[in-house]
Amino acid sequence: MTKKKIGTVWLGGCSGCHMSLLDIDERILDVARLADIVKCPIVDGKEFPKVDIALVEGSVTSDEHLHEILHIRKQAKLLVALGDCAVMTNVTGMRNYLQLNEVFDTAYVNAISNDQSGTVPNHPALLRLHDKVFPLQEVVNVDYVIPGCPPSADAIFYVLFEFLNDRVPDLNEVKKLKYG
Amino acid sequence: MVNEDRRQILISPVTRIEGHAKITIRLDDHGEVDEALFHVNEFRGFEKFCEGRLYTEMPIITPRICGICPVSHSIASVKACEMIQGIQPAYAGNILRRLIHIGQNISSHALSFFHLSSPDFLLGYDSDPVNRNILGLAEKFPDIALKGIRLRKFGQEISQRITGKKIHISGIAPGGMAFPLLEENRLALLNWIPEAKETVQLGLSIIKKFHEENAEMVNSFAVSPTLYLGTVGPQGEHELYDGKLRFIDENGNILQDQLDPKRYLEFIAERSVSWSYLKYPYYKPLGYEKGFYRVGPLARLNVASKMKTPLAQLEFENFKNIAGGRPIHGTFYYHYARLIEALSSVEEAEILLNDPEITSDHIQTHGKWNYTEGIGCSEAPRGTLFHHYITDESGKLLKVNLLIATGQNNPGMNKSITEVAKQYVNGNDIKEGMLNRVESTIRCYDPCLSCSTHAIGAMPLQVEVMNANGQIIQRIERG
Numbered sequence: 001m002t003k004k005k006i007g008t009v010w011l012g013g014c015s016g017c018h019m020s021l022l023d024i025d026e027r028i029l030d031v032a033r034l035a036d037i038v039k040c041p042i043v044d045g046k047e048f049p050k051v052d053i054a055l056v057e058g059s060v061t062s063d064e065h066l067h068e069i070l071h072i073r074k075q076a077k078l079l080v081a082l083g084d085c086a087v088m089t090n091v092t093g094m095r096n097y098l099q100l101n102e103v104f105d106t107a108y109v110n111a112i113s114n115d116q117s118g119t120v121p122n123h124p125a126l127l128r129l130h131d132k133v134f135p136l137q138e139v140v141n142v143d144y145v146i147p148g149c150p151p152s153a154d155a156i157f158y159v160l161f162e163f164l165n166d167r168v169p170d171l172n173e174v175k176k177l178k179y180g
Numbered sequence: 181m182v183n184e185d186r187r188q189i190l191i192s193p194v195t196r197i198e199g200h201a202k203i204t205i206r207l208d209d210h211g212e213v214d215e216a217l218f219h220v221n222e223f224r225g226f227e228k229f230c231e232g233r234l235y236t237e238m239p240i241i242t243p244r245i246c247g248i249c250p251v252s253h254s255i256a257s258v259k260a261c262e263m264i265q266g267i268q269p270a271y272a273g274n275i276l277r278r279l280i281h282i283g284q285n286i287s288s289h290a291l292s293f294f295h296l297s298s299p300d301f302l303l304g305y306d307s308d309p310v311n312r313n314i315l316g317l318a319e320k321f322p323d324i325a326l327k328g329i330r331l332r333k334f335g336q337e338i339s340q341r342i343t344g345k346k347i348h349i350s351g352i353a354p355g356g357m358a359f360p361l362l363e364e365n366r367l368a369l370l371n372w373i374p375e376a377k378e379t380v381q382l383g384l385s386i387i388k389k390f391h392e393e394n395a396e397m398v399n400s401f402a403v404s405p406t407l408y409l410g411t412v413g414p415q416g417e418h419e420l421y422d423g424k425l426r427f428i429d430e431n432g433n434i435l436q437d438q439l440d441p442k443r444y445l446e447f448i449a450e451r452s453v454s455w456s457y458l459k460y461p462y463y464k465p466l467g468y469e470k471g472f473y474r475v476g477p478l479a480r481l482n483v484a485s486k487m488k489t490p491l492a493q494l495e496f497e498n499f500k501n502i503a504g505g506r507p508i509h510g511t512f513y514y515h516y517a518r519l520i521e522a523l524s525s526v527e528e529a530e531i532l533l534n535d536p537e538i539t540s541d542h543i544q545t546h547g548k549w550n551y552t553e554g555i556g557c558s559e560a561p562r563g564t565l566f567h568h569y570i571t572d573e574s575g576k577l578l579k580v581n582l583l584i585a586t587g588q589n590n591p592g593m594n595k596s597i598t599e600v601a602k603q604y605v606n607g608n609d610i611k612e613g614m615l616n617r618v619e620s621t622i623r624c625y626d627p628c629l630s631c632s633t634h635a636i637g638a639m640p641l642q643v644e645v646m647n648a649n650g651q652i653i654q655r656i657e658r659g
């Protein structure tokens with residue numbers, strides 16, 4: 001059996017979902033026996049390669065995220081939304097009720113600790129934020145979701161392990177879902 | 181803004197750091213490095229969208245700024261809440277919080293050292309990038325990789341054993357803690373201490389060996405004299421959870437001591453810049469440029485007069501000897517400082533776990549809204565963290581100000597990157613190993629970029645060299 005390929009990425013999130021992935025601890029070596037982790041924020045790597053499973057943390061908040069998730073969709077056989085930000089925007093989406101420029105001004109103009117000599121960030125190398133934050137499934141087809149903020153390491157490991165063994169995981173069945 | 185008539189190298193993004201960043205290296209007409217711009221990408225806007233919410237929600241919302249140091253946010257937040265209520269936490273609840281906070285420091289430092297940085301030391305900076313990570317490490321040095329993984333696990337396990345969750349825990353509440361520590365869990369954690377100590381010592385031996393074998397590089401690597409800020413106890417001892425602030429200058433003179441964090445606005449200001457979503461804070465009395473300071477493990481050890489625990493104190497004395505008692509400016513020493521802190525954290529965890537009150541049920545005092553303003557501070561793994569809330573008379577937030585650890589290292593990071601780029605990057609000869617060195621400069625700071633801009637992301641590494649007309653004359657991709 002050829003080894004499967006896994007890629008993971010974080011978009012607009014807090015990295016907590018990836019930390020929860022790391023919380024599978026020693027079991028990461030079991031995953032590594034069944035699959036190559038070809039792309040991950042803790043691994044050096046080039047552009048998101050073709051993978052069997054893509055785990056995506058975070059919401060789509062900007063031009064770069066949009067570009068990236070569309071690319072990942074083409075590259076991944078199976079796209080998994082990892083965590084509440086990816087599934088339904090969660091905390092990242094709390095700015096959706098506000099105008100982006102108000103949100104910017106609060107941080108870059110009116111913060112109590114700011115001096116008055118600054119510039120609102122506008123460099124071409126910076127990504128451009130969208131007015132609204134989107135969950136993944138509003139932009140691409142998502143094949144599987146793991147809810148939670150973050151999902152527990154057990155839930156993540158279970159889903160990965162099932163997919164790597166060509167089975168379809170059922171989170172309800174194994175009672176791995178928890179609120180919060 | 182970018183000066184169009186200069187050549188530029190763009191490194192995008194930086195991998196194996198916890199965050200999302202790009203670097204533009206600007207070359208002058210002779211192809212020599214002029215300066216580097218560190219772009220921190222992404223922004224989530226917590227200060228704005230928290231307005232209008234109840235202040236008591238903040239210890240639950242703000243950990244979501246960062247999945248690596250969520251506990252530090254909860255702690256800073258809960259202290260701000262306690263100031264709003266005008267209450268003190270219960271003793272047992274407070275030491276439980278301290279224990280959880282230390283646990284996070286252990287896991288975060290383990291992640292930084294074993295998962296993210298040690299592959300450079302053990303496999304080599306110029307080794308194949310495909311394997312230069314924790315899994316590559318597990319193939320070549322399975323024992324070390326496994327120990328590193330388990331040290332991080334120990335830190336996470338402390339939260340798990342007290343609150344039933346490892347990341348974004350609940351239970352840290354104004355007045356103390358909502359859940360006690362059960363005796364069986366106390367014992368389980370206590371049993372883990374010897375292993376954790378041994379692993380930190382292993383890390384220390386790795387870094388010290390690397391120092392010996394690469395003395396020249398280590399001592400010349402991004403030496404950036406700046407001011408330093410850190411929290412200290414009443415005797416100037418190293419402190420992570422609760423204490424007063426100390427600023428020192430680049431020669432080690434104390435600029436401010438025993439400063440109440442509630443006065444942070446008198447001493448710290450920040451400036452927004454065009455090229456980054458991360459602001460540039462500075463020590464206000466000296467102004468922008470002259471007042472750049474650094475925070476985090478290196479800064480905390482530079483400002484501290486001593487450590488609180490015996491084994492860490494021994495290492496601390498070695499550390500202080502490196503620069504003859506003066507502050508160490510070499511950015512590479514962040515790693516060493518981090519491990520000394522990990523050691524003191526494991527020792528302190530042991531002390532706390534042996535405190536007879538640690539399993540007490542009297543873990544929370546109760547208050548209600550009393551004042552309109554609250555300021556809380558804690559030492560996150562990456563440095564000093566401030567939460568500042570202003571509420572209306574019903575406890576709804578009118579204003580939120582967050583000063584994040586990595587943000588305060590931003591000017592220092594930019595300075596260090598420029599220095600390393602000058603040393604290692606030559607416009608006509610860009611090798612992958614060199615780029616990795618620029619990146620590893622950033623990695624020394626262990627920046628948590630999600631935290632500092634309240635956001636995150638990561639992409640491929642790309643280097644572009646542009647000529648005066650903006651045409652790409654050279655492009656290098658990693659891999």
Ligand code: SF4
Nearest residue numbers: 013014016083084085
């Ligand atoms: S779902 Fe929660 S843990 Fe995951 S990225 Fe979002 S805020 Fe962080």
